[in-house]
Amino acid sequence: MAAPSRPRFAYKGDRLKPLRAFCQTARLGSISRAAEALFLSQPAVTLQLQALEREMGVRLLERSGRRLALTREGEALYELARPLVEGLDGLDAAFRERIRGLDAGELNVAAGSSTILYLLPKIVEAFRAAHPDVRLSLHNVTGAGGLDLLRSDAVDLAVGSMLDVPADLSYEPVYRFEPMLITPRRHPLADKPEIALQDLSPYGLILPPQRLTTYRLIDLVFQQNRVPYTVALEVGGWEVIKQYVAMGLGISIVTAICLTDADRERLAARSLARYFPSRTYGVVVRKGKYLSPQARAFVELIKPALFERGGYDDTGPSER
Numbered sequence: 001m002a003a004p005s006r007p008r009f010a011y012k013g014d015r016l017k018p019l020r021a022f023c024q025t026a027r028l029g030s031i032s033r034a035a036e037a038l039f040l041s042q043p044a045v046t047l048q049l050q051a052l053e054r055e056m057g058v059r060l061l062e063r064s065g066r067r068l069a070l071t072r073e074g075e076a077l078y079e080l081a082r083p084l085v086e087g088l089d090g091l092d093a094a095f096r097e098r099i100r101g102l103d104a105g106e107l108n109v110a111a112g113s114s115t116i117l118y119l120l121p122k123i124v125e126a127f128r129a130a131h132p133d134v135r136l137s138l139h140n141v142t143g144a145g146g147l148d149l150l151r152s153d154a155v156d157l158a159v160g161s162m163l164d165v166p167a168d169l170s171y172e173p174v175y176r177f178e179p180m181l182i183t184p185r186r187h188p189l190a191d192k193p194e195i196a197l198q199d200l201s202p203y204g205l206i207l208p209p210q211r212l213t214t215y216r217l218i219d220l221v222f223q224q225n226r227v228p229y230t231v232a233l234e235v236g237g238w239e240v241i242k243q244y245v246a247m248g249l250g251i252s253i254v255t256a257i258c259l260t261d262a263d264r265e266r267l268a269a270r271s272l273a274r275y276f277p278s279r280t281y282g283v284v285v286r287k288g289k290y291l292s293p294q295a296r297a298f299v300e301l302i303k304p305a306l307f308e309r310g311g312y313d314d315t316g317p318s319e320r
Helices: 016-028 031-038 042-056 072-089 091-098 100-104 113-119 121-130 144-151 213-224 238-246 293-308
Strands: 061-064 067-070 106-111 135-140 157-160 169-177 179-184 204-207 230-234 252-255 267-271 279-286
Touching: 016 031, 016 042, 016 061, 016 067, 016 072, 031 042, 067 072, 072 091, 106 113, 106 144, 106 293, 113 121, 113 135, 113 157, 113 238, 121 135, 121 293, 144 157, 144 279, 157 293, 179 238, 204 213, 204 238, 204 252, 213 252, 238 252, 238 267, 279 293
Parallel strands: 106 135, 106 157, 204 230
Antiparallel strands: 061 067, 157 279, 169 279, 179 252, 179 267
16 A cells, blocks of 8 residues: 655745744744845745744744744754755855955965976966956965865966876876986086986985985886985975086985076086986866966967977876
């Protein structure tokens, strides 16, 4: 025998109205005050409360002195319904706030120091020329900090290098940079016809701190090839490393992104692509995120500019 169907009530077609009436009555403790807050008549609020109680099949409110108080069941429903009602009632304001940046012409981009210093200047220059009214903010962050900004929508996108791409992010690599050995111009390795990994052993390396991926990757390659090496100095920042190498304090292994024309006048640079993997740089976004027109314009500037300089693919916002 089929179970009897539950009766249908007129208010069930619009559940928001009785839930809103219920939440206001629970908050204010009075039908009359709830009616004032909702700009409705008291009978209308009463009907909505009665319909909700019939639909739920329980008593939600009871008289407690001069106020209406929640029953145990009413407290459970209020706990569930309040965030829903408040969220819907505040949807318009939240939506306006969310798109405020679009209306105001804002663009927030996360990137590491190397990306900001070496990769983005011409991109930013072109974007500012094409979109002078857009307020562009570059957030200098590394590693998890950049991922957190992406996931919280504090930035529209990120530009950088990723080795491992989390499942909730999308990474579009655009440019590949070779690993380079840098030495002073008059160093014995500067003009050596062929560079083998063993050739680096007699000379102290100047490397980024051990916590960064670059150091760990270099150590891994030397260990795998069973080649001994020494670290003369640990220091952060490619500019500092290049300066110390130019001063003759050691040699280093860097990514070609940091080498400028001026650097090649004071440093000798040799490719180590035979031993070390290349690094790619590209655009990182949160999967499913809507990109504003200004964000899409920024991305479109990155792609042709990078391809023009010889880039191609592999795997966000991190400074290694």
